[in-house]
Amino acid sequence: NSWQYKCTGSARAAAVLAEHRTKRLVTGGPRGLAAQAAALIEQHDLDDTTYIYDLGNTTRLFRAWRAALPRVQPFYAVKCNPEPALMKLLAALGAGFDCASKAELEAVAQMGVPKDQVIFAHPCKRPCDLRYARDTGVSLTTFDTESELTKIAGAYPGIQLVLRIRCDDPEARCPLGLKYGANPEDARKLLASAAALNLAVVGVSFHVGSGCKNLGAYSAAIATARNVFDIGAELGHEMRLLDIGGGFTGHFDGHGHVQFGDIARTINTAIGEHFPAESGVRVIAEPGRYFAETSAALIVPVYGKRDRPTPSGVVHKDYWLTDGLYGSFNCILYDDQKPQPLVLRSPLLPEVAEEQEEQQGAGKTFKSTLWGPTCDSADYVYKDVQLPELRNGDFLMFCNVGAYTVAGACDFNGIAMTNPTKFFVFSGQAVDDAEESEESDVEEEESEEESEEGECGPEAACKAE
Ligand code: PLP
Numbered sequence: 001n002s003w004q005y006k007c008t009g010s011a012r013a014a015a016v017l018a019e020h021r022t023k024r025l026v027t028g029g030p031r032g033l034a035a036q037a038a039a040l041i042e043q044h045d046l047d048d049t050t051y052i053y054d055l056g057n058t059t060r061l062f063r064a065w066r067a068a069l070p071r072v073q074p075f076y077a078v079k080c081n082p083e084p085a086l087m088k089l090l091a092a093l094g095a096g097f098d099c100a101s102k103a104e105l106e107a108v109a110q111m112g113v114p115k116d117q118v119i120f121a122h123p124c125k126r127p128c129d130l131r132y133a134r135d136t137g138v139s140l141t142t143f144d145t146e147s148e149l150t151k152i153a154g155a156y157p158g159i160q161l162v163l164r165i166r167c168d169d170p171e172a173r174c175p176l177g178l179k180y181g182a183n184p185e186d187a188r189k190l191l192a193s194a195a196a197l198n199l200a201v202v203g204v205s206f207h208v209g210s211g212c213k214n215l216g217a218y219s220a221a222i223a224t225a226r227n228v229f230d231i232g233a234e235l236g237h238e239m240r241l242l243d244i245g246g247g248f249t250g251h252f253d254g255h256g257h258v259q260f261g262d263i264a265r266t267i268n269t270a271i272g273e274h275f276p277a278e279s280g281v282r283v284i285a286e287p288g289r290y291f292a293e294t295s296a297a298l299i300v301p302v303y304g305k306r307d308r309p310t311p312s313g314v315v316h317k318d319y320w321l322t323d324g325l326y327g328s329f330n331c332i333l334y335d336d337q338k339p340q341p342l343v344l345r346s347p348l349l350p351e352v353a354e355e356q357e358e359q360q361g362a363g364k365t366f367k368s369t370l371w372g373p374t375c376d377s378a379d380y381v382y383k384d385v386q387l388p389e390l391r392n393g394d395f396l397m398f399c400n401v402g403a404y405t406v407a408g409a410c411d412f413n414g415i416a417m418t419n420p421t422k423f424f425v426f427s428g429q430a431v432d433d434a435e436e437s438e439e440s441d442v443e444e445e446e447s448e449e450e451s452e453e454g455e456c457g458p459e460a461a462c463k464a465e
Helices: 010-019 029-044 055-068 084-092 103-111 128-137 146-155 184-196 215-234 258-275 289-295 330-334 352-359 430-436 442-452 460-463
Strands: 024-026 049-054 072-077 096-099 119-120 141-145 162-165 201-206 241-243 282-285 296-309 315-321 341-344 366-371 380-387 397-398 421-427
Touching: 010 055, 010 084, 024 341, 029 296, 029 397, 029 421, 049 055, 049 103, 049 162, 049 289, 055 072, 055 084, 055 141, 055 258, 055 289, 055 421, 072 084, 072 289, 072 380, 084 103, 084 289, 103 119, 103 128, 128 146, 146 184, 162 184, 162 215, 184 201, 184 215, 215 258, 241 289, 289 296, 315 380, 341 380
Parallel strands: 024 421, 049 421, 072 096, 072 282, 096 119, 119 141, 141 162, 162 201, 201 241, 241 282, 315 366
Antiparallel strands: 049 296, 296 315, 296 397, 341 397, 366 380
16 A cells, blocks of 8 residues: 555666766765866857756655655656656656656656656646557546536546645645635535546645645645545445645755645654555545755856946846746746856956956956846846846856756746756765665665765755654
């Protein structure tokens, strides 16, 4: 009944890393990545938007999940960042996948992910997507309206259904309840309609909102799901799947984030109470941000600049970046993110210290606007940020931007922001586990990590369990 990590292969993970020529980094985080970014700029003469993925971070997050939520299998939400290397690594480690469209289902199928490791978690499917699901035998999907039931009964009555209910954290960074999730009071009617249409409902799902801030949202949602399970069983449905959605943070620094260890403890207590292991209920989740956010950094070059004197006589600096609101920085509009710029001096330009000292004194900063590359004057990343003088060719680096960034980019003005250059690194000790182990042995991996991981980071946070 409870899900087992049967295929967590270090050997398989190592194959993914080898395929992506992953470079080892001893130090991860902004410092390690900045040094790596400078080396890449020099080596490849970079002058366009570039992502650096740290697959070591992803690996550690996966292991932290497994340690903290042993009964909950993560189904990675592809929408968050459909980067193939990230997805292949997660598949190799043992994740399933949450897909929302034909293209996402196709991407996962091409990776050879088995059908029972995929949920088509879109409660209102486009007819063409539903036909594709039928033609390829996708086995599980969500719904939350009568109209969706009618659509499914007409197009693909054999698919198993999960009723998505609304259980919001009103303070979540991106609340989803306004759009999706049936009110729990309507569950009985929907479950009865499904039964009348001969459709099989097998479980309940919810999403408390992306970037959840209140632990209580998970416990309340799990308790509500229990009631809906009981109603479903009463109406003749074989209820056996609980899907606890997303909303998890992958930050372990404790600053302004709900701690993952606390979320895990809350969930474990609630599923222990309402869906004990003996119930035989399979529990899955749909984390996106958790795996992707801290696994990628973005470096963006400055390629244009201007000084603009203001009426008060203070000089304002304008800079043009190769990426903007139509690219990865769409996250500022759609995901309420505020990526913080770090200055990355180009190793291809003269040392800055001397130049700065001559011109203006080290450490001086100016009010600056960061413009995106399109012709739209609304396309600015930030206005009035304090930055030192930048030169054409210097870069700004943004850490923790793997979630809901490039996934939502478009190529407006013909500027290809959907497919930036990318490099893969693997920070920290986990690289040795992946490289050295021929045959996977979960127990062995876990005991190795316990002695090797530092005191801050995913593993340490979850060891408190
Ligand atoms: N599942 C569904 C249905 C979603 O809509 C989303 C995000 O929008 C996710 C999972 C992923 O959520 P998160 O990134 O908060 O984990």
